[in-house]
Amino acid sequence: MKLQGKTALVAGGGRGIGRSVALALAREGVQIAVADILKENAEAVRDEIESLGTKALACKVDLTNRFDVEGMVEVVLGHFGQIDILVNCAGWDKLDPFVESNEETWEKILAINFKSVLYTVKAVLPHMISRGSGKIVNISSDAGRVGSMWEAVYAGAKGAVIAFSKSLAREAARHKINVNVVSPGLTDTPLLQAVRCQSPETEKIIDAVIKATPFRRVAKPEEIAEAVLFLASPGADFITGQTLSVSGGLTMA
Numbered sequence: 266m267k268l269q270g271k272t273a274l275v276a277g278g279g280r281g282i283g284r285s286v287a288l289a290l291a292r293e294g295v296q297i298a299v300a301d302i303l304k305e306n307a308e309a310v311r312d313e314i315e316s317l318g319t320k321a322l323a324c325k326v327d328l329t330n331r332f333d334v335e336g337m338v339e340v341v342l343g344h345f346g347q348i349d350i351l352v353n354c355a356g357w358d359k360l361d362p363f364v365e366s367n368e369e370t371w372e373k374i375l376a377i378n379f380k381s382v383l384y385t386v387k388a389v390l391p392h393m394i395s396r397g398s399g400k401i402v403n404i405s406s407d408a409g410r411v412g413s414m415w416e417a418v419y420a421g422a423k424g425a426v427i428a429f430s431k432s433l434a435r436e437a438a439r440h441k442i443n444v445n446v447v448s449p450g451l452t453d454t455p456l457l458q459a460v461r462c463q464s465p466e467t468e469k470i471i472d473a474v475i476k477a478t479p480f481r482r483v484a485k486p487e488e489i490a491e492a493v494l495f496l497a498s499p500g501a502d503f504i505t506g507q508t509l510s511v512s513g514g515l516t517m518a
């Protein structure tokens with residue numbers, strides 16, 4: 266248990282990939298702050314973690330609100346005294362041809378997928394710098410690496426997460442802080458189910474992506490969590506600024 270005694274803040278940890286990340290870290294003895302806008306979900310994940318014998322805290326937070334995020338980080342630091350690992354898992358999307366999309370949807374996509382990452386990192390980084398250590402893992406998407414049909418704005422936001430993480434990795438290395446990205450392909454979560462059910466067209470798009478995936482299936486959220494676990498571990502101490510696709514071979518560049 267190389268991570269025993271560490272503390273992680275899992276933003277968007279209430280369900281889907283974030284929940285699996287929180288549980289995977291907890292199984293390694295990591296104390297977890299589960300931060301999510303869905304309070305009951307955050308509390309349910311906290312209870313699951315506690316049943317594993319690990320300490321956990323549930324925080325209701327709107328990650329698109331900077332002041333809310335700052336307050337949440339203060340609460341987590343007050344409770345655990347430290348944050349060694351920050352994982353940004355919140356995300357949201359609505360599939361649309363770009364020409365039919367509207368600004369309200371753009372704002373929501375950019376806020377949840379990109380600005381939330383800026384807010385959590387801005388709030389946690391001074392603490393990590395003062396301790397001279399830390400691991401940040403941001404969840405992007407293969408859409409942000411190679412583009413994706415009807416996801417132009419989402420792909421833009423996820424590409425921004427990758428570019429931001431690389432740049433931050435350069436700044437943070439002098440403080441012994443690693444910044445990396447995990448880039449899932451299609452993953453079996455409530456978000457994917459919602460997107461698939463949007464319309465017959467979105468169902469076709471999703472099915473086409475599965476066909477284009479060499480392994481011909483979607484990922485289990487636990488498979489994404491394994492990659493996060495590695496990047497959060499001492500085994501990844503010399504890895505920074507990297508993007509690791511966990512997408513069954515969908516993208517290989």
Ligand SMILES: NC(=O)c1ccc[n+]([C@@H]2O[C@H](COP(=O)([O-])OP(=O)(O)OC[C@H]3O[C@@H](n4cnc5c(N)ncnc54)[C@H](O)[C@@H]3O)[C@@H](O)[C@H]2O)c1
Nearest residue numbers: 277279280281282302327328355356406451452454455456
């Ligand atoms: N599922 C996929 O196919 C897939 C593919 C590629 C990338 N991703 C990315 O993986 C990450 C996790 O996605 P998921 O599929 O588990 O989604 P999900 O919807 O199942 O889980 C996302 C979590 O983020 C939380 N969240 C959303 N907005 C929030 C806000 N404003 N404040 C606080 N919490 C908020 C939700 O409540 C939810 O618990 C996202 O960044 C997503 O873009 C998912």
